[in-house]
Amino acid sequence: MVPHGRISRAIGWIVPLVAWSLAIARGATAAQWRADLPALRDRGLVGVGAGGAVSSVVTQFFGLLPLGSQAERAAAGSALALALASASLYRLGRRVVAARLGPHRGEAPLFDDRMTAVLAGVAALTTALSPSWQAEGTVGGGVAVALALVLGGLEATADLTTEGVSFSPRATRRWLGVAAYAGLAFAESPPAALALFVVASAMVVTSDRRPPSRLGLTLGVVAFGVAALVALPMLWRPFSPSSLAELRRVLSSSGLRALPRSSGREAVLSWLQQLGLVQLGLAGLGLALGAARSRQRSTVMMLVALPLFDLLAPVSQWLDGTPTGYRQLCVAAFALGASLGVAEVIAFLRSLDLPMARVASVLAVVFHMTLAAVVCEEASFTADRTRRLAAEEWTDLALARLPRDTALVVRSPDLAWRLWAAQRVEGQRPDVLLVASPLLVRNAGLARLLPHGLDVAPLLRDLALSGSASEFGLSVLANARPLRVELDSAWDERMVAHVMVDGPWLRFDPEPLGVSDRPSDGASALSAEARIAAHVRGGARRDVVSAEVLGRTLKEQTTALSLLGLPSAAGPLLDELDRLLPDDPFAVSARLRVDHAIRQGHHGAVELRDLLRF
16 A cells, blocks of 8 residues: 555545535536436436446435535536545555655655655546546536446555455455445446456456455355345336336437447547647656556556557447446546656656756646646536526427427437426426337337327327328327427428427428418527527537537428428528537538529429438
């Protein structure tokens, strides 16, 4: 173990306190698109698949506090997990830096414990205050809990790799602790548990401190037992009346929520965006030189294995669309590597035996602090969620104006999760029937829709047979209850003749509508969305997710009006799209086609459906 001094103890308290306080100050105060699925899982206790067992307990505990909104209380749990993760990262950093600057086999240390503590503290704060870590620590249900468990397991493994090979009770308890961390990580996030297993195995293989073979079965039983015990309440969720277990499975496999992957190039670009070229250069220096020394190889291998695992398994998000935390772990590895690189620079300066070598070493540490400050400043713009109210505004507009017993047929994953979270967690508009068309294509969830009446049966049959809604099925449903839909690019002009722009939706009428049945100016239908657009464009940084959601709605409405032969009514919608998404490919191409049709006096349909892929 690395000895603790008074300054190192103080920094050990300052690092998690700063990380926690900034995450609390930047925490979400309202609904967020990113937090809809975790809200259903953790706050609504809805069965939506595996994972989230630990964060559900944390969120439920903080939900009992009579302070702030539900979103703020959920974010407080993530902020606490972020603080615990930063504390583990600081202790790991002290071990990594001490392996280079500390004493070795009777040698005098290059610096005292204060320099080690400062470099480890800079690495921990650089990571905890980076944009990606703050983005997860300021919203409920993020990967902050999984990060805390993974780093806790890696810290326990790093402690064990410095112990002698023995079957002492102390060593046995520590190995069992690592297995317990693995079980907790698996119950919270299977991808995080996989990362912990791979990196911990790399640390054990590169060291001569390995667990006794007799412990292998015991460690597996402990890990499995802890995961099963923690996840036991999750097993009962699919049997609850509000279960959406089949929803998550079908949405994930049917394309509504595809499995996002990223290439190695995108991973490197993400690292550069988070830390910068200088920090990555220092990390490369420290990791390369550290891997060449036997006394540093085990701890350095932990830092090398994390980015290699991200490159070899480039899955940035899990099946349900939530982040896996791999990029956040890579940021931590490179931040620790950068501090190790500064330690190498310090060791080189001391080896020159110059008169001002100690002063130059201190200046190198100060320069490293300025690099960390630049990274932390970026997070103040990108991770502040206190003023991100666009999702809340969209929900109010999308639900508040709907007639009673309205049916919504949606195709977009973010809209589906936002509306389900608003209904089942926030209690808004329980009378609205929400239908996710890809769910019906896979014949799942039929029992939940059939009790609402036989008016849904034709739509179910059409989706099961042809994979798309028919005019007859939607007309029958629109005869029974008010119907709002999203535009399907497969619809022809006859289907589009039934729709009319109505706020963020397209209203589907049972009978085809004429030109006189629609407003001549499309801007009047979007006047209520000015508040959403103001929230999207407001602040130091735009709300990119809300801009994409609103932009997709404007694209679908523009396409519908153009197919109906109303290019002049589509003009105001394109103007709003230009303000939301400047230089969007759809807006540029659609503007050329619409303006050409108006100049030519063309009164027929203008085809824009092929542009919806942009």
